[in-house]
Amino acid sequence: MNILVTGGAGYIGSHTCVALLEAGYSVIVADNFCNSQAETLEQVQQITNKDITFYQIDVTEEDSVESIFFNHDIDGVIHFSGLKAVGESVEKPLDYYQNNIVSTLILSKVCQKYGVRRFVFSSSATVYGENEVPFVETMNLLPTTNPYGETKAMSERILTDTAKANSTFSVSLLRYFNPVGAHESGLIGESPNGVPNNLMPYVTQVAQGKLEKLRVFGNDYPTIDGTGVRDYIHVMDLAEGHVAALENLKEGVNIYNLGTGRGTSVLELVHAFEEANGVEVPYEIVDRRPGDIASCYADVSKAKEELGWVARRDIVDMCRDAWRFERKYEVESLF
Numbered sequence: 089m090n091i092l093v094t095g096g097a098g099y100i101g102s103h104t105c106v107a108l109l110e111a112g113y114s115v116i117v118a119d120n121f122c123n124s125q126a127e128t129l130e131q132v133q134q135i136t137n138k139d140i141t142f143y144q145i146d147v148t149e150e151d152s153v154e155s156i157f158f159n160h161d162i163d164g165v166i167h168f169s170g171l172k173a174v175g176e177s178v179e180k181p182l183d184y185y186q187n188n189i190v191s192t193l194i195l196s197k198v199c200q201k202y203g204v205r206r207f208v209f210s211s212s213a214t215v216y217g218e219n220e221v222p223f224v225e226t227m228n229l230l231p232t233t234n235p236y237g238e239t240k241a242m243s244e245r246i247l248t249d250t251a252k253a254n255s256t257f258s259v260s261l262l263r264y265f266n267p268v269g270a271h272e273s274g275l276i277g278e279s280p281n282g283v284p285n286n287l288m289p290y291v292t293q294v295a296q297g298k299l300e301k302l303r304v305f306g307n308d309y310p311t312i313d314g315t316g317v318r319d320y321i322h323v324m325d326l327a328e329g330h331v332a333a334l335e336n337l338k339e340g341v342n343i344y345n346l347g348t349g350r351g352t353s354v355l356e357l358v359h360a361f362e363e364a365n366g367v368e369v370p371y372e373i374v375d376r377r378p379g380d381i382a383s384c385y386a387d388v389s390k391a392k393e394e395l396g397w398v399a400r401r402d403i404v405d406m407c408r409d410a411w412r413f414e415r416k417y418e419v420e421s422l423f
Contacts, residue, residue: 092116094168094191094195095167095170095210097124098123098128100168100267101117101119102128103271106132108166116160117142118145120169122171125279125281126142135273148186153198163204168210170188173285177379178379181235196247205256205258207247208334209260210264212240215237217230217233217381222349222385225344233381258340259342261344262333263344263386264346265386268287268321268410269288269406270413274413279417288357300370302369306380307373312356316382317385319351321346321399322405325400325401348385349385360404
């Protein structure tokens with residue numbers, strides 16, 4: 089099967105490419121490198137010893153997307169492409185609506201034109217908004233805390249309505265939580281352009297000395313230590329969840345949480361990182377970040393029952409793998 093992976097050079101996309109190639113799929117990647125690097129795909133090929141077909145395009149450009157479908161017999165799409173920082177989405181909402189929604193519209197349209205029946209969408213727990221935890225797939229969505237969450241909820245609706253109108257179009261909406269860590273080889277991991285928006289790469293860069301200290305956004309939330317609680321999941325567990333969703337795709341719309349089912353506070357993660365790797369991570373408490381919520385973790389029973397998937401790696405694995413990648417990445421960047 090030929091699987092088109094949009095945003096395949098990105099953090100989650102690249103790890104999913106590894107999982108797909110190791111499962112025997114042929115992978116075609118579309119990426120514009122707005123927050124990724126071409127070298128990542130070379131590393132994926134090195135890890136798997138398999139080739140990737142690559143197109144450097146913007147998935148919001150319909151002609152470019154259609155050219156891929158015209159040139160290849162696409163069996164399924166996994167759609168990662170899009171902007172993904174909650175705080176940035178509050179500052180730049182129009183960029184988020186343009187990139188995230190238009191890309192989903194175009195892919196849906198081209199899939200219908202070329203008869204592609206399988207679609208796995210990279211959604212987010214952000215769509216739940218300030219709901220009761222743990223988050224369950226049957227909850228009403230309340231994504232109004234930030235534009236990023238709104239774009240994910242709108243994209244889900246686009247795909248849901250498309251599937252309702254076309255009985256042969258099957259969709260999995262994967263609402264995943266906070267991916268961290270890296271491939272155990274240390275060859276690929278989270279390496280954002282510029283200052284990181286996500287917690288773990290910020291932690292690793294502080295530990296490495298690239299950044300002076302970590303800013304912890306708020307310590308007055310109603311949580312175990314006042315800092316935000318999230319469901320951190322190893323990126324390779326998440327990648328394997330995408331393969332499971334593709335291989336167990338049922339007709340219609342299928343919604344799954346991908347997480348561990350456990351919440352970890354920001355400070356708990358920082359201390360776990362320090363203990364696992366024997367390094368210090370200086371930090372300071374600053375004001376809350378717009379759009380953030382206090383606590384977010386998953387009910388993951390549905391994915392276990394229907395996909396046969398569970399997260400196998402723990403917080404120590406996440407911290408060790410993230411640090412291994414950061415050290416190797418830093419050494420390679422010197423040459």
